[in-house]
Amino acid sequence: MSDTHALNFLEETIEQQIKNETQTTPIVTRFPPEPNGYLHLGHAKSICLNFGLAQKYKGTTNLRFDDTNPETEETEYVNAIKEDIQWLGFQWHNEHYTSNYFSQLYQMAIQLIDKGLAYVDDLTSEDIAKQKGEPSKPGTESPYRNRTPEENKRLFEEMKQGKYTNGQKVLRAKIDMTSPNMHMRDPIIYRIKHVPHHRTKNEWCIYPMYDFAHGQSDAIEYISHSICTLEFEVHRPLYNWFIQQLNLYPSQQYEFARLNLTYTLMSKRKLLQLVQEQSVSGWDDPRMPTISGIRRRGYTPNSIRKFCEKIGVARRENIIDVNLLESCIREELNASAKRVMAVLDPIEIEITNYENAKSEILLAENNPEDPNSGSRELTFSKHIFIEREDFMEEPIKKFFRLSPTTLVRLKSAYILQYERCEKDEQGNIKKLYCTYFPNSKSGQDTSGIAVKGVIHWVDKATALCAEVRLYDRLFLVENPSDSEKTLAEILNPNSLQIIRNALIESSLATTKPEDRLQFMRKGYFCLDKSSTEKQIVFNRIVTLKDTWQKEIFSH
RNA sequence: AGCCUUAUAGUAUAGUGGUAGUACAACAGAUUUUGAUUCUGUCCGCCUAGGUUCGAAUCCUGGUAAGGCUACCA
Numbered sequence A: 001m002s003d004t005h006a007l008n009f010l011e012e013t014i015e016q017q018i019k020n021e022t023q024t025t026p027i028v029t030r031f032p033p034e035p036n037g038y039l040h041l042g043h044a045k046s047i048c049l050n051f052g053l054a055q056k057y058k059g060t061t062n063l064r065f066d067d068t069n070p071e072t073e074e075t076e077y078v079n080a081i082k083e084d085i086q087w088l089g090f091q092w093h094n095e096h097y098t099s100n101y102f103s104q105l106y107q108m109a110i111q112l113i114d115k116g117l118a119y120v121d122d123l124t125s126e127d128i129a130k131q132k133g134e135p136s137k138p139g140t141e142s143p144y145r146n147r148t149p150e151e152n153k154r155l156f157e158e159m160k161q162g163k164y165t166n167g168q169k170v171l172r173a174k175i176d177m178t179s180p181n182m183h184m185r186d187p188i189i190y191r192i193k194h195v196p197h198h199r200t201k202n203e204w205c206i207y208p209m210y211d212f213a214h215g216q217s218d219a220i221e222y223i224s225h226s227i228c229t230l231e232f233e234v235h236r237p238l239y240n241w242f243i244q245q246l247n248l249y250p251s252q253q254y255e256f257a258r259l260n261l262t263y264t265l266m267s268k269r270k271l272l273q274l275v276q277e278q279s280v281s282g283w284d285d286p287r288m289p290t291i292s293g294i295r296r297r298g299y300t301p302n303s304i305r306k307f308c309e310k311i312g313v314a315r316r317e318n319i320i321d322v323n324l325l326e327s328c329i330r331e332e333l334n335a336s337a338k339r340v341m342a343v344l345d346p347i348e349i350e351i352t353n354y355e356n357a358k359s360e361i362l363l364a365e366n367n368p369e370d371p372n373s374g375s376r377e378l379t380f381s382k383h384i385f386i387e388r389e390d391f392m393e394e395p396i397k398k399f400f401r402l403s404p405t406t407l408v409r410l411k412s413a414y415i416l417q418y419e420r421c422e423k424d425e426q427g428n429i430k431k432l433y434c435t436y437f438p439n440s441k442s443g444q445d446t447s448g449i450a451v452k453g454v455i456h457w458v459d460k461a462t463a464l465c466a467e468v469r470l471y472d473r474l475f476l477v478e479n480p481s482d483s484e485k486t487l488a489e490i491l492n493p494n495s496l497q498i499i500r501n502a503l504i505e506s507s508l509a510t511t512k513p514e515d516r517l518q519f520m521r522k523g524y525f526c527l528d529k530s531s532t533e534k535q536i537v538f539n540r541i542v543t544l545k546d547t548w549q550k551e552i553f554s555h
Numbered sequence B: 001a002g003c004c005u006u007a008u009a010g011u012a013u014a015g016u017g018g019u020a021g022u023a024c025a026a027c028a029g030a031u032u033u034u035g036a037u038u039c040u041g042u043c044c045g046c047c048u049a050g051g052u053u054c055g056a057a058u059c060c061u062g063g064u065a066a067g068g069c070u071a072c073c074a
Helices: A009-020 A041-056 A075-087 A098-114 A125-131 A149-161 A210-220 A230-245 A268-276 A291-297 A301-311 A322-336 A506-510 A547-553
Strands: A028-031 A060-065 A095-097 A118-121 A170-173 A188-192 A206-208 A225-229 A252-256 A338-340 A346-351 A359-365 A375-381 A383-387 A408-410 A415-423 A429-436 A453-455 A457-459 A464-471 A496-504 A516-519 A523-527 A537-542
Touching (some): A009 A041, A009 A225, A028 A041, A060 A075, A098 A118, A098 A149, A098 A206, A118 A149, A149 A170, A149 A188, A210 A225, A210 A230, A230 A252, A301 A322, A375 A383, A375 A457, A464 A506
Parallel strands (some): A060 A095, A338 A516, A464 A537
Antiparallel strands (some): A118 A170, A188 A206, A346 A383, A383 A457, A408 A415, A516 A523, A523 A537
């Protein structure tokens, strides 16, 4: 085996089954989204699991749209979901739709009726709910429970033909109204919805429920391992019951714990709410945990797969530290991203002892982690910009950037010494005047001066202006899904910071949409989809680790 | 309340009767022309009470805690 890491419980199960020869057919998994929203990181976990398992055991994975509720489902979502899966780097074997099985499912319902295992119920949904009882108390049987198969068949046929209104009748499985498992108390398996379906249009006005569709669809596709999240655990007896009563391929359901991430919400419903309330700009807002959001943010497919691999899969409730996600993308980008310089909050420096008209070319290493990455040219002249926070007139302790008492090196350039500054009426520093050491040029430094700080900069003569968007976590609380407050109350008001006048080095003019760069000391960045040649827009993917900020914060 | 499930460091995840390991986080130090990276070290754990056993995170029993189920959603 190529992988050295321990098996998760599903791999363990599969290997046991292969060993015991209880699994002799190929491993077939499926990813079964309902096309009613965009995929998020929780789905990514499921995708990596389902496709990964099949790959590992030389099987296949189907994509199946679980489209049994026409009220919420749209083709727009189908297309977005497919794009997201492919972006993650997976390709399904077959593309299926539960709606393709509507006829077969209908026939199966009739089989159940024939066997006396399903009946048409005229009760209202309120009455059905009432008769369902409570988990600790048995339910009561519907007065319509004992209709003959003939009558049931006639009524079900009439339901299909549109003779009844929404809710007027349902088809129920006849199982056990006293079961301790609520899902076994004569579950509804077909309901009337006079609603056009995004694929079958007006062909049907009755639609199967999830429980009557999922297991059978799995069986039709010879899914060997049907993997879902823990909340479906109580559905498993029902899943098995239908497969058994209908004598279908014995697909088996397995459950795992869904992904929770700190400071992140992972429920489709609540993410939809963020979009609708315009707390974010859309499903692909770079702060969203949707696949489209993190893609736009600049995360790579590889980093997401790595993340899913690292979080593992188990059956206990969990909440993953969002730091782990960030460490995955940092690890990748540290190795691959080209280093460049961008000043987000510029303050000008005039180098008083530098010749007025002079401009020189300096060479800068593209990536110290990658010896093959080469170098690029930077221009340097009398007027430059540095980061405002890299200068302190009255430095706090341990500050080793530019100050009246400390020298700094300009990255890939010269050592600089503070001379004086110019302030406006409010006392804000407008401009710094410094001197440089001509013999301290990077790579050929003979000055003998040792500096502790190295800061980034851009040349005023050649720098370009760009918009830079800085993102922070969307929520203030560690576990937003646990919070009893409203979304608005726990939303981080500073989750988006837009900087319109950042200055970036000139080499960035040719940045391509797929490029990911490290703005030295500032983080990893990529072009936003809204970026144009005239108006360059960068997204911050993730910050660099920053122990200095922590140090300041602790003061 | 009934049924189902789960319980190993701060957060995850291995360990399947024989020395509790890994990752992320945290902390300290070294290196560093990114307060990054890299390296070294430190901190921190088997929910609990019994039982079986030479030996228990692991097996058994009781307790406790957390999660799930009571939609004509999936």
